[in-house]
Amino acid sequence: MKFAVRACSNGRSRVGVLQVGSCPNPIETPSLLLSTRKGLPVFISPDLLPSLPSPDSHLLQMSPLHLVLRKKYYMLQQFSWVLVSYFLCLEGPSSKTISIVGGLHQLLGLHEYGFAAVPRDSVFCLPECGGTNKIGASFETPCGRRLIKPIEYMEMISSMKPNLWATLADEVPSWVPEKRNKTSVDRTLRWLDECIALSPAGGAVFGSIVGGSNIVERQRSAQQVVSRNVSGYWIGGFGLGESMDERPALLNAVTDILPEEKPRLICGLGLPEEVLQAVAAGIDLFDSVYIYHLTLGGFALTFPLDRIERHSSNFQLSDIGSDYTKINLRATVFRKDTSPIVDNCSCYTCQNHTKAYINHLLNVHEMLAQILLEIHNTHHYLNFFRLIREAIKEGKFEQFRQKFIETRRHLAVAAVCA
Amino acid sequence: MALRFEVLGRFNRARAAQLTLPHFVSQTPLFMPVGTQGTIKGLTTNQLEEIGCQIILGNTYHLELRPTSELIDELGGLHKFMNWPRALLTDSGGFQMVSLLHLADITEKGVTFQSPVDGKPMLLTPEESIQIQNRIGADIIMALDDVVRTTITGPRIEEAMYRTLRWIDRCIAAHKRPNEQNLFGIVQGGLDPVLRDICARGLVDRNLPGYAIGGLAGGEDKDSFWRVVAQCTAALPEDKPRYVMGVGYPLDIVVCSALGADMYDCVYPTRTARFGTALVPEGVLKLKHKAMADDARPIDPACTCMVCKNYSRAYIHCLVTKDAMGSQLLSYHNLFYMMKFPKGDVPEWVCNAMEVAGIDISSCCAPFSSTQD
Ligand SMILES: [Zn+2]
Ligand SMILES: [Zn+2]
Numbered sequence: 001m002k003f004a005v006r007a008c009s010n011g012r013s014r015v016g017v018l019q020v021g022s023c024p025n026p027i028e029t030p031s032l033l034l035s036t037r038k039g040l041p042v043f044i045s046p047d048l049l050p051s052l053p054s055p056d057s058h059l060l061q062m063s064p065l066h067l068v069l070r071k072k073y074y075m076l077q078q079f080s081w082v083l084v085s086y087f088l089c090l091e092g093p094s095s096k097t098i099s100i101v102g103g104l105h106q107l108l109g110l111h112e113y114g115f116a117a118v119p120r121d122s123v124f125c126l127p128e129c130g131g132t133n134k135i136g137a138s139f140e141t142p143c144g145r146r147l148i149k150p151i152e153y154m155e156m157i158s159s160m161k162p163n164l165w166a167t168l169a170d171e172v173p174s175w176v177p178e179k180r181n182k183t184s185v186d187r188t189l190r191w192l193d194e195c196i197a198l199s200p201a202g203g204a205v206f207g208s209i210v211g212g213s214n215i216v217e218r219q220r221s222a223q224q225v226v227s228r229n230v231s232g233y234w235i236g237g238f239g240l241g242e243s244m245d246e247r248p249a250l251l252n253a254v255t256d257i258l259p260e261e262k263p264r265l266i267c268g269l270g271l272p273e274e275v276l277q278a279v280a281a282g283i284d285l286f287d288s289v290y291i292y293h294l295t296l297g298g299f300a301l302t303f304p305l306d307r308i309e310r311h312s313s314n315f316q317l318s319d320i321g322s323d324y325t326k327i328n329l330r331a332t333v334f335r336k337d338t339s340p341i342v343d344n345c346s347c348y349t350c351q352n353h354t355k356a357y358i359n360h361l362l363n364v365h366e367m368l369a370q371i372l373l374e375i376h377n378t379h380h381y382l383n384f385f386r387l388i389r390e391a392i393k394e395g396k397f398e399q400f401r402q403k404f405i406e407t408r409r410h411l412a413v414a415a416v417c418a
Numbered sequence: 419m420a421l422r423f424e425v426l427g428r429f430n431r432a433r434a435a436q437l438t439l440p441h442f443v444s445q446t447p448l449f450m451p452v453g454t455q456g457t458i459k460g461l462t463t464n465q466l467e468e469i470g471c472q473i474i475l476g477n478t479y480h481l482e483l484r485p486t487s488e489l490i491d492e493l494g495g496l497h498k499f500m501n502w503p504r505a506l507l508t509d510s511g512g513f514q515m516v517s518l519l520h521l522a523d524i525t526e527k528g529v530t531f532q533s534p535v536d537g538k539p540m541l542l543t544p545e546e547s548i549q550i551q552n553r554i555g556a557d558i559i560m561a562l563d564d565v566v567r568t569t570i571t572g573p574r575i576e577e578a579m580y581r582t583l584r585w586i587d588r589c590i591a592a593h594k595r596p597n598e599q600n601l602f603g604i605v606q607g608g609l610d611p612v613l614r615d616i617c618a619r620g621l622v623d624r625n626l627p628g629y630a631i632g633g634l635a636g637g638e639d640k641d642s643f644w645r646v647v648a649q650c651t652a653a654l655p656e657d658k659p660r661y662v663m664g665v666g667y668p669l670d671i672v673v674c675s676a677l678g679a680d681m682y683d684c685v686y687p688t689r690t691a692r693f694g695t696a697l698v699p700e701g702v703l704k705l706k707h708k709a710m711a712d713d714a715r716p717i718d719p720a721c722t723c724m725v726c727k728n729y730s731r732a733y734i735h736c737l738v739t740k741d742a743m744g745s746q747l748l749s750y751h752n753l754f755y756m757m758k759f760p761k762g763d764v765p766e767w768v769c770n771a772m773e774v775a776g777i778d779i780s781s782c783c784a785p786f787s788s789t790q791d
Contacts, residue, residue, distance in 0.1 A: 038737060093736055096712070353501055357501070368461070
């Protein structure tokens with residue numbers, strides 16, 4: 001993996017270029033990593049992946065725990081077919097089999113994609129600090145609560161051979177007592193050393209930084225990790241109860257310490273405002289859990305992508321949670337709407353299908369609805385990141401960010417008054 | 419008549435033909451996957467073209483419930499609604515009602531059933547079935563028939579056959595788009611050769627664009643099954659397509675094609691995919707099975723589909739029945755397998771056996787039917 005910063009704007013925000021071994025073309029940052037379930041996007045099958053913007057879509061994030069968890073107990077809960085499936089875990093392939101197959105790229109048939117392995121994925125694998133102890137990190141997974149030791153984690157990494165991977169972290173929510181937060185910083189550092197000691201050849205190491213909502217602990221964690229031999233940084237402990245207002249100070253405390261020439265990956269921040277906030281603090285890489293939640297809810301992103309210069313006037317009000325950045329395609333107003341989700345959108349979904357058809361698919365619980373929505377939403381969000389990069393390159397990131405937030409606020413007010 | 423059927427080659431009673439429909443020029447024998455609600459579960463229309471699907475079946479009963487035929491019509495027909503450029507076929511809706519709703523009752527007027535929406539009694543007449551199908555706009559539409567299970571015996575079979583013949587005239591009279599849609603009649607008559615013969619003759623007299631053999635795949639034994647198909651294909655005209663309804667197990671398709679049938683439909687390949695089963699030349703492969711967890715081979719090493727080129731059984735094993743992707747990938751492989759199958763990808767041993775046996779294929783059926791479910 002190679003990384004270089006190309007341009008900066010208004011202080012911390014920056015554009016970089018990330019070169020990952022298996023991707024044919026370098027990827028510009030700030031960039032979105034496509035979240036996956038067991039290595040593939042949840043609904044986009046591998047033959048549909050090339051229809052997404054390239055090379056932007058060539059970085060995939062996966063949790064090694066998805067693939068090797070073994071059955072522990074069943075939880076039968078009657079949700080939709082999507083949810084119920086998560087609670088029934090049978091055996092996955094063993095690390096040995098993945099190793100024999102030749103690692104993630106072989107297993108998934110995605111030779112021109114880069115894989116970033118991170119234990120937490122914010123959907124199927126959540127840090128569960130009550131169960132974490134000095135032996136290992138505990139996660140809430142579809143197969144129940146699992147304790148993962150550094151040595152087990154490194155076994156997964158060696159067999160899967162991701163292009164880059166984050167060290168095991170003890171992530172805690174913002175409300176834990178100071179003492180527990182300190183322990184989390186110490187433990188994450190100790191596991192970092194253990195992981196590096198056990199680490200296989202190849203695969204860039206991203207050192208995990210934690211510290212909760214305490215600025216001093218955030219700084220201490222960052223300083224310690226910076227002194228280690230790592231290729232990049234994974235910033236954990238966000239999206240775990242801290243407020244939007246306290247985030248800039250926490251993020252800045254970390255990025256001020258990090259060397260400029262190494263990439264920074266963050267977990268748990270996904271809303272457009274959150275992404276803009278983190279980019280302003282100098283974060284380079286994001287996961288796309290936001291897309292997953294939108295898709296499951298029947299939402300499609302619709303905010304304008306023309307640099308937010310003009311206020312789009314053709315927004316359609318609908319009753320279920322539409323808010324001028326997104327629409328809910330379950331809403332009955334779309335029953336006879338033969339236009340694509342976004343006019344001029346070049347994604348597979350908008351080029352081939354109407355809102356009326358997706359509304360029908362959602363009504364009759366057909367899986368194609370999620371496939372089409374995930375394609376459009378991923379496409380749309382990748383383009384949002386492209387706009388962010390353009391704004392930084394032009395030295396206008398702060399203006400871009402203000403305009404985006406104002407447009408949303410303005411339109412929200414207009415909606416209330418209407 | 420809005421189709422052309424040209425026989426391109428023959429082998430005994432079997433034939434390969436080109437079926438030209440308003441939306442697509444298809445090659446028979448062909449398999450039609452079932453896209454009940456205007457989509458084949460988990461696959462995009464681009465993927466379906468890639469796999470080689472020529473005709474997709476839509477279920478009139480489901481489409482009329484949601485989004486309704488009025489809406490489909492208003493938005494320009496089902497082809498446009500689901501963005502499928504190739505051919506479509508819709509069933510009459512009658513069979514779905516009889517099989518899905520307990521309170522369905524058949525009278526001379528039509529099929530009465532309890533509305534699943536508000537519980538009120540509803541009536542589907544032959545005229546209404548055709549009107550709905552005219553609005554949906556498929557290339558091939560099916561006449562409303564009086565379906566009885568083949569395992570039933572007695573006067574009910576005879577009644578149903580004669581009613582089917584009376585209803586075909588009502589369907590023909592109601593059909594408003596004969597230049598864009600082809601109405602197929604359905605041969606009924608249970609397992610009784612005399613009744614089947616009367617029905618086939620009656621339908622042939624009406625000179626329809628194509629004919630279906632109905633009332634099969636309902637639990638009858640294979641020996642009775644192939645005899646009905648053999649009798650009907652012999653009675654139906656050479657220059658019209660013949661469609662065996664509800665048949666889709668690979669071996670059944672081979673047998674029916676040998677007997678001169680051209681078209682098939684079945685939910686089996688996609689339904690079985692959702693339960694983690696793959697179709698392979700040897701029969702089926704259950705991906706859920708523990709033995710698959712560490713099997714690094716593809717589903718079918720000889721298959722050239724996107725899934726078999728890229729994925730091991732071990733990886734599919736960890737997806738099936740849990741992740742949407744598992745059913746997407748297995749449906750892809752299973753349909754790919756079905757599309758290749760009638761196009762001459764029949765295992766050589768089957769071809770050899772057929773040739774030696776000539777028309778007497780009943781001996782092939784018995785030992786292998788057990789591997790199919
Ligand atoms: Zn789109
Ligand atoms: Zn295959």
